[in-house]
Amino acid sequence: MKIAILNGSPRNMNTTAMVKAFVEGATKAGHEVEVLHVGKMKIAGCLACEYCHNKGNGQCIQKDDMTKVMPAYLTADMIVYASPIYYFNLSAQLTAVMQRIYAIGKPTKATKAALLLSSASRGVYTGAISIYRDIMSYMGLEDKGVITAAGRENGSEAKLNEIREFAQNL
Numbered sequence: 001m002k003i004a005i006l007n008g009s010p011r012n013m014n015t016t017a018m019v020k021a022f023v024e025g026a027t028k029a030g031h032e033v034e035v036l037h038v039g040k041m042k043i044a045g046c047l048a049c050e051y052c053h054n055k056g057n058g059q060c061i062q063k064d065d066m067t068k069v070m071p072a073y074l075t076a077d078m079i080v081y082a083s084p085i086y087y088f089n090l091s092a093q094l095t096a097v098m099q100r101i102y103a104i105g106k107p108t109k110a111t112k113a114a115l116l117l118s119s120a121s122r123g124v125y126t127g128a129i130s131i132y133r134d135i136m137s138y139m140g141l142e143d144k145g146v147i148t149a150a151g152r153e154n155g156s157e158a159k160l161n162e163i164r165e166f167a168q169n170l
């Protein structure tokens with residue numbers, strides 16, 4: 001299947017290591033994988049102007065990097081969200097991407113989703129996982145799983161192997 005991974009970290013560190021491991025596993029299993037490093041893109045928050053639901057006919061009035069992400073929402077079979085934990089939540093960069101889908105309502109093809117989270121501490125995931133699960137349920141996507149990496153788990157072979165195996169056995 002076609003998998004789009006949205007990496008919501010603004011840098012190439014812990015979340016990116018999780019994303020790379022996922023790509024390795026998914027590619028090994030024969031999936032077509034596209035990584036969109038949305039944390040490094042310029043994507044503003046939704047303006048609630050409703051242009052998309054009126055004159056825009058599904059197009060956002062803001063012509064920023066979201067135009068690079070929208071095709072994935074239209075063509076992928078699975079969406080993988082990846083984010084560092086920022087103050088017990090998903091990054092603002094990933095949150096903006098998740099909210100800008102307002103223009104089309106929900107992914108038109110995807111039926112599955114997963115979430116990768118990186119943090120410094122343990123026990124900081126309740127908010128991020130809850131938001132993710134609520135949005136997936138609202139959009140009708142099946143949650144295939146959530147993998148977290150706290151502190152020293154980040155970049156550890158054990159964690160990266162867990163992710164590779166997860167991605168290989170979707």
Ligand SMILES: Cc1cc2nc3c(=O)[nH]c(=O)nc-3n(C[C@H](O)[C@H](O)[C@H](O)COP(=O)(O)O)c2cc1C
Nearest residue numbers: 009013014015084085086087088118119120121124
């Ligand atoms: C603005 C900011 C807020 C953060 N908030 C939390 C937090 O609430 N809990 C936590 O455990 N780590 C927090 N962290 C640490 C990051 O989640 C952690 O370093 C993560 O591995 C970073 O991922 P990255 O290397 O992909 O950027 C925060 C980091 C930043 C920059």
